Amino acid sequence: DQQVKQNSPSLSVQEGRISILNCDYTNSMFDYFLWYKKYPAEGPTFLISISSIKDKNEDGRFTVFLNKSAKHLSLHIVPSQPGDSAVYFCAASAVSDQFYFGTGTSLTVIP
Amino acid sequence: NAGVTQTPKFQVLKTGQSMTLQCAQDMNHNSMYWYRQDPGMGLRLIYYSASEGTTDKGEVPNGYNVSRLNKREFSLRLESAAPSQTSVYFCASYYRGGNEQYFGPGTRLTVT
Numbered sequence: 001d002q003q004v005k006q007n008s009p010s011l012s013v014q015e016g017r018i019s020i021l022n023c024d025y026t027n028s029m030f031d032y033f034l035w036y037k038k039y040p041a042e043g044p045t046f047l048i049s050i051s052s053i054k055d056k057n058e059d060g061r062f063t064v065f066l067n068k069s070a071k072h073l074s075l076h077i078v079p080s081q082p083g084d085s086a087v088y089f090c091a092a093s094a095v096s097d098q099f100y101f102g103t104g105t106s107l108t109v110i111p
Numbered sequence: 112n113a114g115v116t117q118t119p120k121f122q123v124l125k126t127g128q129s130m131t132l133q134c135a136q137d138m139n140h141n142s143m144y145w146y147r148q149d150p151g152m153g154l155r156l157i158y159y160s161a162s163e164g165t166t167d168k169g170e171v172p173n174g175y176n177v178s179r180l181n182k183r184e185f186s187l188r189l190e191s192a193a194p195s196q197t198s199v200y201f202c203a204s205y206y207r208g209g210n211e212q213y214f215g216p217g218t219r220l221t222v223t
Contacts, residue, residue, distance in 0.1 A: 009151070034211055043115070043201055043214030044154070089153060097142040097161050097205055098169075099212060103153035 003027045004092050006102035014110050019077040021105050023090035026071065030092040030100075035064060035075050038087045038104070047088070048075070080109045113137055115215035117202050123221045124192040132187040132218050134202030142205040143185035144169075144212065145177060147198040154201065160185055192222045 005024045013019045021035075031052040036044035050057040050064045050073070057064050063076045077084055090102045118133045136143065144159040146169075156169030160179040174196060176188045189196060199219050203212040 006153075036211075036214075041217070043203075043216050045214070046211035049210055091154075097207060098156070098159060099144075099205075100156075101146075101154040103151060 001026075002103070003030075004090060004100045004102040006090060006105050008105050009103070010106045010108070012108045012110060013080045015082060016079045019075075019080045019084065019107055019109070021075040021077075021088050021090075021107065023073045023075075023102050024071060025073075025092050025100075027092070027094060027100075028071070029094040031095060032093045033064070033066060033073050034091045034093075034099070035062075036089045036091060036101075037084075038089065044089060077107075080107075082109045082111050085109045115202055115204055115213050117200075117215035117218050119218060120216065121219050123223065124189075125223055126193060128192050129188070129190050130192065131189075132200055132202075132220075133184070134186065134215060135184045136202075136204040136213070137183065138204060138206065138213065139182065140204035140206045140209075140213070141182070142207065143179065144203040144205070145175070145185070145187045146201045146203065147171065148201060148217075149198050157187065157200075189220075192220075194222045196220065197222045 034049040035047040037047045038044040066073045087104045089104045091099045093099045115136045145157040146154040158177040160166045163182045202215040205212045
């Protein structure tokens with residue numbers, strides 16, 4: 001059973017606009033959440049993370065929001081750039097070294 | 112600092128053949144992982160190792176074995192490859208207390 005879900009397989013956004021990628025989870029024990037970015041033929045690379053004690057974390061153009069009551073997190077990219085076109089995975093862990101990944105959302109930023 | 116390295120990058124096997132995927136990290140991380148990525152399935156954990164000498168099954172361990180040779184190296188073995196094992200395999204490492212896992216570039220395996 002998938003504990004971390006990304007229900008949108010793909011998303012297209014115009015350059016300069018906001019990209020919003022969503023992720024839902026089912027395990028209330030998760031206390032740490034991450035977003036990874038993956039280009040074709042490369043391994044995933046870390047983008048941004050958030051601890052369950054926070055509801056927002058910002059790093060430049062990237063902001064992650066966490067809504068614990070809804071078991072939902074989202075990644076906002078503002079402004080979107082063509083170089084942001086990639087597959088984005090959300091991941092979660094629960095006080096352990098084991099991480100659970102979503103199925104990914106393919107973002108295309110149109111110039 | 113090479114980070115996480117994987118060999119080979121590509122491999123084609125016939126059904127029933129065996130092979131070992133190699134992974135090494137030079138960051139002195141305790142934990143290492145093997146994932147497979149399939150279309151529409153995301154990254155699924157095959158096995159992981161929280162420390163040298165220990166290994167644990169992940170979500171999809173059937174058909175695979177692993178070996179944590181030392182702190183740096185974590186290998187994944189397919190004893191008798193099946194077409195269902197056609198996938199892209201990623202190795203990762205993690206330092207407890209750190210922010211994130213570090214991934215290798217992947218091995219694309221095709222079993223015919």
